[in-house]
Amino acid sequence: MKISVKHLMGAACLLAAGTAQVSAEEIKVMTSGGFTAAYQKLGPAFATAHGDTLTTILGPSMGKAPEAIPNRLDRGEQADVVIMVGYALDELIKQGKIEPGSRVELADSRIGAVVRAGAPRVSVGTPEALRETLLHARSIAYSDSASGVYVQNELFAKLGVADQVKPKSKMIEKTPVASVVAKGDYELGFQQVSELLPVKGATFVGKIPESLQSVTRFAGAVPKGAAHAAEARALLQYLASPAVQPTVRATGLDSVSAQ
Structure with missing residues (x-):
């Protein structure tokens, strides 16, 4: 640009x-x-x-x-x-x-979540709600930057769901996570909020709980x-x-x- x-x-x-x-x-x-x-x-x-x-x-x-x-x-x-x-x-x-x-x-910058525009809203605002959302999501995407490394290596483990979500989770390289969620490739996406908000076709759900945040x-x-x-x-x-x-x-x- x-x-x-x-x-x-x-x-x-x-x-x-x-x-x-x-x-x-x-x-x-x-x-x-x-x-x-x-x-x-x-x-x-x-x-x-x-x-x-x-x-x-x-x-x-x-x-x-x-x-x-x-x-x-x-x-x-x-x-x-x-x-x-x-x-x-x-x-x-x-x-x-x-x-x-x-x-x-x-x-x-804090981590947030998105779903595809028009999809049912999910809750990520408390540890319990985030855990349930992760367990019920059909597929999960996260970035290859600092936020995604944290989600993959620490967040899932802190919530005790690492084994359950690993088979349905994917680190997305180069491409904004919200864009693959907007296309329907993944049901739920995590990235820094400032990178989620500009993408059309995805609905911002909210930030993950402060007790589980990784601030970049x-x-x-x-x-x-x-x-x-x-x-x-x-x-x-x-x-x-x-x-x-x-x-x-x-x-x-x-x-x-x-x-």
Whole structure:
């Protein structure tokens, strides 16, 4: 996706700068699924205000897929900003691939469930209800990201249903879980709420109980060798600013400042 907006700064900025024009830059942003909806809503306003172009590269925060952000960086792909799961970003920091001090906390993401639009609503709001829903579901899908790893390796076991649900459960690679539920391939799907809500044809059921949640922190940073480090830092500060938090929360995320 490309957001291409190249304008002069706003009137107030122009008055301050006289007749000088803002130098437009192409800022390359690698972002993983959980924060993408918020970024797509907020990015155009930043681009307009700064006169820059945002070039967006989508990919998971981890995993073996060539599209995964760490694998892209390993291949030498250039980026000015990376937005990803916090602990995956920590690994890049340990590897020396991130500019020191550039990490910015962006949002927390919780796990929710969907069914196909028009299907009977199910309950996942209490441990007992979630357990019964899992046992009665004909098929279950979950993502290949942090939330899906938790569902597969921990959530089922905590509910004591791992053996019963394993034969009818599937980790979905690359594809949004809600989309395979919307097509009718699976009856019940789990993923981070912010990745479920944008998909048409699926009905959001709700978040899993807080006592069983796995909260994923999303953060951004500037990779070593970024061509536009100053602009990248400005974008991250904007995405984390109090003024944009209503938009962040509307996409299904939780503000870091609210925790």
